[in-house]
Amino acid sequence: MDDPKLNIQDPTLFTISNQPLDSAALTALVQSPDMGALVTFAGIVRNNFGGRATAYLEYEAYESMAATVLEQLANQARATWGTGAIAIHHRVGRLEIGETAVLICVAAAHRHEAFEAAEWLMDRIKEVAPIWKKEIWADGASEWVGNETERKAELHSPPTGTSSD
Amino acid sequence: MKITIRYFAGHRDITGLSEEHVELQPGATVGSLWELLIGRYPRLTGYRGRVLYAVNQEFGTLATELHDGDEVAFVPPVSGGLPICDLWFAILDGGERCHG
Numbered sequence: 001m002d003d004p005k006l007n008i009q010d011p012t013l014f015t016i017s018n019q020p021l022d023s024a025a026l027t028a029l030v031q032s033p034d035m036g037a038l039v040t041f042a043g044i045v046r047n048n049f050g051g052r053a054t055a056y057l058e059y060e061a062y063e064s065m066a067a068t069v070l071e072q073l074a075n076q077a078r079a080t081w082g083t084g085a086i087a088i089h090h091r092v093g094r095l096e097i098g099e100t101a102v103l104i105c106v107a108a109a110h111r112h113e114a115f116e117a118a119e120w121l122m123d124r125i126k127e128v129a130p131i132w133k134k135e136i137w138a139d140g141a142s143e144w145v146g147n148e149t150e151r152k153a154e155l156h157s158p159p160t161g162t163s164s165d
Numbered sequence: 166m167k168i169t170i171r172y173f174a175g176h177r178d179i180t181g182l183s184e185e186h187v188e189l190q191p192g193a194t195v196g197s198l199w200e201l202l203i204g205r206y207p208r209l210t211g212y213r214g215r216v217l218y219a220v221n222q223e224f225g226t227l228a229t230e231l232h233d234g235d236e237v238a239f240v241p242p243v244s245g246g247l248p249i250c251d252l253w254f255a256i257l258d259g260g261e262r263c264h265g
Binding site: 064068116132134144 | 170173174180217219222223224225238240241
């Protein structure tokens with residue numbers, strides 16, 4: 001980072017919260033007069049997954065680690081695309097259909113790098129941020145997203161007598 | 166030495182615990198702890214190669230050595246669902262630390 005002011009991180013830029021997220025507040029955190037582009041991505045709770053009706057979602061985070069990981073990813077994005085400030089807020093707890101689960105706000109001099117950085121950040125958050133999503137289906141069943149392999153392993157492994165729960 | 170393990174999401178459902186403490190011999194690594202836990206909770210087997218390893222809230226690898234008082238978390242797959250193997254380091258430094 002050539003610009004020393006970019007290394008001063010506001011702790012409110014990266015938060016995990018059980019309160020509703022506010023995109024206007026994030027915008028205010030990252031905006032500056034030399035930044036001509038501001039991309040905000042909002043991840044919204046959808047009413048279905050692969051056509052199966054969702055009742056609501058529950059998000060859980062390893063909270064003491066998650067905000068740090070968000071900040072490390074943002075630092076990587078700023079270094080790669082030369083963007084300005086980045087803010088990422090993620091919600092935890094029970095979220096209803098239509099509520100905002102995650103907000104990513106990227107300021108940059110021009111739109112191209114702001115769009116690219118925002119998309120890269122969302123992809124990486126889904127891969128590595130210690131934040132989990134549980135689908136509670138309309139029919140009452142529920143499951144943690146990302147557990148497909150565990151279910152397959154159970155299906156194919158011989159009974160051990162130890163999986164009594 | 167005493168290690169604290171934090172369980173989240175599907176791992177908490179499998180173990181029935183959000184946290185537990187284990188006594189390990191000096192020289193234990195993330196990998197040896199993970200194998201111990203797979204023995205204790207066979208349903209974790211399906212996560213082999215698909216978790217990220219965190220020691221004191223920083224990502225590590227199977228080779229990371231543990232020390233008394235460390236907090237370890239095996240981060241079960243999040244929404245991406247990719248085969249991850251040290252994905253974190255692939256993001257941060259091109260994966261140099263992934264091998265070995």
